[in-house]
Amino acid sequence: MKKIITLATLFFSVVSFAQIKVLETVPVEKLGKVNNNYIQKIGDEYTVYYTSIQNDDDSSPMRKFSFKNVNNDYNSLYSIIMGGFTASPLYDIKLELPNNYIWLHYTGSVLPEKATVQFMVSSKEATSATSSVSEPFVKDQINKLFQK
Numbered sequence: 604m605k606k607i608i609t610l611a612t613l614f615f616s617v618v619s620f621a622q623i624k625v626l627e628t629v630p631v632e633k634l635g636k637v638n639n640n641y642i643q644k645i646g647d648e649y650t651v652y653y654t655s656i657q658n659d660d661d662s663s664p665m666r667k668f669s670f671k672n673v674n675n676d677y678n679s680l681y682s683i684i685m686g687g688f689t690a691s692p693l694y695d696i697k698l699e700l701p702n703n704y705i706w707l708h709y710t711g712s713v714l715p716e717k718a719t720v721q722f723m724v725s726s727k728e729a730t731s732a733t734s735s736v737s738e739p740f741v742k743d744q745i746n747k748l749f750q751k
Contacts, residue, residue, distance in 0.1 A: 629645055629646040630645075631643060631644070631645050632644040632645075634649075634748075634749070634750050635747050635748040635749055635750040636747075636748070637740065637744045637747050637748045638654070638738070639652075639654045639665070640652060640653045640654060640737070640738070640740075640748060641748070642748060642749065642750075647671050647672045647673075648669055648670070648671050648672070649669065649670055649671075649672060649676075649677050650667050650668070650669040651667060651668055651669075651722070652665055652666070652667045653665070653666055653667070653722055653737040653738070654666075654737065654738055655735035655736060655737065656736055656737065656738050657734075657735055657736055666724065666735045666737075668700060668702070668703045668705060668722075668724050669700070669701075669702070670700045670701065671701075677749075680698075681745070681749045681751060683696060683698070683707070684707060684720060684745055685742070685745065687707055687709050687720060688709070688718050688720070688742050690709070692711070693709040693710070693711045693718060694709065695707060695708050695709065696709075702726065702727055702728070703724050703725065703726055703727060704724070704725050704727065705722055705723065705724050706722075706723040706724075707720050707721075707722065707723075708720065708721045708722075708723050708736075710739065717741065718741070718742065719739035719740060719741055720739065720740050720745065721736055721737050721738070721739050721740070722736070722737040723735075723736050723737075724736075724737075
């Protein structure tokens, strides 16, 4: 009888440990950072976190937009932003992401290195007409943010 109880206990203990599965995790990489703004990479998805300069009722000023790196979109976004700094005259660029529309709003200066860009982000969802505006970034800050 002792052997049966011992075997039953062993069987139940093995079964209980078999319920635990180790899941594969994807590392989270924090890329460039400028002030509180940064880019985070999880697998093939990039998320840009930025501080909104608009005063609204939300408790946190941090906002974000995300996209997958399909067809090298991360480098394409960087190239589009940097190309906007050299455009003459400076003009806004509108981008469409899976969940957001983003306007790259450029502000000029007498000195080309003092031109700035801001992310103006609005949600595609009709139920939430939220929009936000990032702080202005100069060309060197964009390089640092994208680690270029």
